[in-house]
Amino acid sequence: MKITVQTETFDLNAEVAALHRNNPSVGAVASFLGTVRNESGQVSAMALEHYPGMTEKALSAIVQEAQTRWAVIDATVIHRIGPLAPCEPIVLVAVACAHRGDAFAACEFIMDFLKTRAPFWKKETTADGGQWVDARDSDETATQRWRKPCH
């Protein structure tokens, strides 16, 4: 498992290759790349703040939970912090499994929990100054659907 919080960007090829490591049991790598959106055309920059220490713990716990639910061979989570320009990569989650069903589910699970449980905060810079991004209800809804049914 690789969990990294860093200011610099990352290389998708290198990360997927490091995750796969020519392991012949791996048949499926699902990955998610999140990038800075600027739909309004108003965002000149974004800054990511986080809670050092808790971030890494929270991400590790999320990946470990995914590993108990699906047959995950290995997983990588990289989240950037600091200033970012529109279109720049923010986050990479990549999961290697034998089969695609496990890889897709684990990757989406990790992203959904990262969005609501990992202590990162986005602040957008526009001509009007800085504005903290509001949490979206849809992210909490996405997280809730992974709840296991009661027995």
Added chain:
Amino acid sequence: MKITVQTETFDLNAEVAALHRNNPSVGAVASFLGTVRNESGQVSAMALEHYPGMTEKALSAIVQEAQTRWAVIDATVIHRIGPLAPCEPIVLVAVACAHRGDAFAACEFIMDFLKTRAPFWKKETTADGGQWVDARDSDETATQRWRKPCH
């Protein structure tokens, strides 16, 4: 939309960059990389046969169906044919959307239909000679779950 059937390998970075194209509406790229498995250690090579003409049509139809179901900004499907060694990449499906829910769903939908509706056939080479890979029931099951409910 980019649909390619090719013998040579592909570059994940280049494909994702071409798909994203610095479009500030894109916030999410979900991708799937399928690689040649060799769990038994017996597979020395794999060969992919396909049905030229129908393959491209089938893949285009699958991506178009995904575009009617989710808010897909752009999508890329690359499938390799010919001889492949264990651990080599076979298939790439990458989908760019504004939000991750659409990207994950469309990417998994395309893979599930590719697995059961696109005319590719795998043949593994072992010490005993060539062996056509059998279709898996679980792939058909994965496809069926995307059926829309009747109204």
Added chain:
Amino acid sequence: MNLKLLYFARLRETLGISREVFTLDAPATVADLLDHLRARCGVWTTELAVERNFRVAVNQEMANASTALNDGDEVALFPPVTGG
């Protein structure tokens, strides 16, 4: 009518043929074509038996037994697909 028949993967190897032109009286469906092919006996009868798991595409679209055939159609026979 003349049909262009194509065979792929395991079926191509077992039947020992990758393509042929086949002449059939119109009107006819995929089921009629399969009956004629099974009448060749041997591997044709066993490989194309109703209970065997194979697929038929007409003009590069998935078809079924009742799909009507027309002069010049391209009809492909192949096992369930296993790409990806």
Added chain:
Amino acid sequence: MNLKLLYFARLRETLGISREVFTLDAPATVADLLDHLRARCGVWTTELAVERNFRVAVNQEMANASTALNDGDEVALFPPVTGG
């Protein structure tokens, strides 16, 4: 007992503080700590009002109002997270 309080993102800016050491009588819960902070009045009362949407972590794990506090605990207050 002494608590190490941390504030992040919008809360850090609005409250005008990023960290402090806070002394509180034991035993105490997160709810008790919040009551003491609200008693500072002004933005403290409005930002930490029960109906406001904020989160509390104790020793880097998500906590709730009834979470017990111990001497030396690190307590962080922050808005709902928005990474990814």
